[in-house]
Amino acid sequence: MTKEEARKRMADLAKELHHHNHLYYVLSRPVMTDYAFDMLLKELEALEKAYPDLVDEHSPTCRIGGDVTDVFNTVKHQYPMLSLSNSYSLEEMADFEERVRKLLGAEEPEYVCELKYDGVAISLTYKNGKLFRAVTRGDGTQGEEITTNVKTIRSIPLELKGDYPDHFEIRGEIFLPLAQFERLNQERAAAGEALYANPRNTASGTLKSQDSSVVAHRRLDCYLYHLAGETVPFATHYNSLTGAGEWGFKVPGTQNNLIRKCNTIAEIYAFIAHWDKERGRLPFEIDGIVIKLNSYQQQERLGYTAKSPRWAIAYKFKAESVRTVLNAIAFQVGRTGSITPVAHLEPVLLAGTVVKRASLHNADQIEKLDVREGDTVYVEKGGEIIPKITGADIAQRALNSKPFQYITHCPECTTELVRKEGEANHYCPNEAGCPPQIKGRIEHYISRKAMDIDGLGSETTDLLFNAGLIKNIGDLYDLQAEQLLPLERMAEKSVNKLLNGVEASKAVPFERVLYALGIRYVGETVAKKLARHFKNIDALMATDEETLVNVEEIGEKIAKSLLLHFSDKNNVALIEHLRGKGVNFAAGQAEDSGSVKLAGAAFVVSGVFTHFSRDGIKAAVETNGGKMLSSVSSKTNYLIAGDKMGPAKRNKAEKLGVKVISEEEFMAMIA
Ligand code: IVH
DSSP: OOHHHHHHHHHHHHHHHHHHHIIIIISSOOOSOHHHHHHHHHHHHHHHHHOGGGOOTTOGGGGGOOOBOSSOOEEEOSSOOOOOOEEOSHHHHHHHHHHHHHHHTTSOOOEEEEEEEOSEEEEEEEETTEEEEEEEOTTSSEEEBOHHHHTTOTTSOSBOOSSOOSEEEEEEEEEOOHHHHHHHHHHHHHTTOOOOSOHHHHHHHHHTOSBHHHHHHHTOEEEEEEEESTTOOOSBHHHHHHHHHHHTOOOOOTTTTSEEEESSHHHHHHHHHHHHHHGGGSSSOEEEEEEEESBHHHHHHHOBOSSSBTTEEEEEOOOEEEEEEEEEEEEEEOTTSBEEEEEEEEEEEETTEEEEEEEOOSHHHHHHHTOOTTOEEEEEESSSSSOEEEEEOGGGOOTTOOOOOOOSBOTTTOOBOBOOTTOSSOBOOOTTTOHHHHHHHHHHHHSTTTTOOTTOOHHHHHHHHHTTSOSSGGGGGGOOHHHHTTSTTOOHHHHHHHHHHHHHGGGSOHHHHHHHTTOTTOOHHHHHHHHHHHOBHHHHHHOOHHHHHTSTTOOHHHHHHHHHHHHSHHHHHHHHHHHHHTOOOBTTTTGGGOOOTTTTOEEEEESBOSSOOHHHHHHHHHHTTOEEOSSOOTTOOEEEEOBTOOHHHHHHHHHTTOEEEEHHHHHHHHO
16 A cells, blocks of 8 residues: 555545444444444554554544543633523522513513533534534633543544534533443442442543543543534524534434423423433433523623523522431541541432442531431432431331440540540541551652652552551651562562652652641642742741741641641651651752753653653653643644654644654653
8 A cells, every 4th residue: 555545545434434433422323333333443543553644633543542641731711611500499490581581671582491411511622623622611711621531532523524613612511421330330349449429520530531541431422502602603502503413513402302492481391390300211410401592692682690691590400319228327537537427328329320328527417417327318419429318217217226326436546536626527636556547648648749659559558558668658768679579469660660759759849748748738729838938848847826827828727737737746757757868848949950951942741651650750841941831732842752642642743843752862851
């Protein structure tokens, strides 16, 4: 095959695959067997491997995933992503309808009723018929660019058909179908992993995954429900949706009553009643119904409040509630010693998911609800992630039942619990000897936003703790290969990775070290403020409450917590130990290292690396005066290519004349 022939064949394959993809995932009307489809896809993959310079960044092979996103870029929305005002009763709906009529005066309103998908809002921009970028809602003004991940969602077209505008934005909801949610949880159960709580959170977590092949595996789906901006070539919302359907988008259709035009409140009620009853049959979760005024011209007339359009409203279904037996109340001990009671329930299906546990918050809550072990309780799932118990069915209660006695001693280390004045939670004060507290602090220390120690996760932490090798974070820096190698699952490669990770953590900037120490109430932002204000740990440790509360964002609660932390000589000794090992306790040390080796150069990193974590390589670029960018553009000087980097990225870089370098070449640059 000549290169020209390859180019032609690749274009034909892409066209055919896009078409069958649309038939299968958007229209649910496949005409080709999965096998035949896979064969074509494999052929295209092979050609892309043979001719990387011919790879198109909208190729159907994007659906497989594989490209890694290092940092999700923050992008400002061209039009803000507003939310809808909510209503919880039919009366409120009638009020809305009446208000609209009043504002429209003589004109008759027409409404479109649709489902309120319970997923993650997404804004998609298309330029010249190709998916240009996908951005999350974020705070409504700006969100995160997650294009690489979104490209793996098969119902989202990478290329459009028909007569679309050159440049437009379309919005919708990405969700995890219930069948996929259950499949994932079955896989997790089989692997002994903790189950996902609900489809919405799983979808949102998935979209933030750095590895797009993870996203591809999850099988997310997406309905589009809003064309945004001034370039919309239609006069009504309804026609926009139909039009978008013709361009290849998955939009709700009238066939299954997913959407309906209504003229009266009675018709709106009928739509609501239908879905309140039938929503359990849908293959995905919805949490209400959305009613929108159909005509754009009328929408304009009604306008917006600061947060939401006046021309639309969401009707939220009541939280579903079920009854089940409360088998037992167990207790978890957190990293700060805080005790959380957890209800263990007889498994029960609630809003599409099997619920086995529910939160009980604290002793007061248990007393207030008077729930007892063995009770039949009501469990509800509203907007919150964890289902909650709302009460017990007293009529079902056994005659000899007694009020629940809250624990007085730590379930993990038997130390007597304390409850500080004004606080709802009980605490285990045995900071130095209570295993979940020790492990929790180590896990926090090594976590991604803290020291980001590669090669050390919670399982390895458990292993090292149980083997008596680490009793506090300071011990991490004393680990020796000879101690680790005899341990189960610790081959030479993982040992090296761990030790390198520990070594690399010495370059982590002071503000993250401060956060990593796990001082109560000192989160990422507070740590940043403190590091910038005090510059080093000595100044911070020497300060007083008055100085502290004068620092931006530091209140009395945080100040007291800091003073208490530094008044404990064990904590001070730990800091000294870490400092002795080379951990960074002064701001600007890294930045001021004087290295300007990469000054003025802009980098993009992609793939996985042998010597660095992704955050690690980014830190190395910045420490040496370089700049990190999140995607390849004409402003990029170097693309550092790791393992698993997709061909599209390399191709784009080469097209733009961006130098593609290996991890080793990068290391040579900063050596
Ligand atoms: S329209 C300007 N339609 O609900 C109005 N939103 O609180 C834009 N949602 O953030 C939104 N289904 O994530 C619209 N059919 C639907 C929807 C829907 C779910 C979500 C969306 C939005 C939130 C509004």
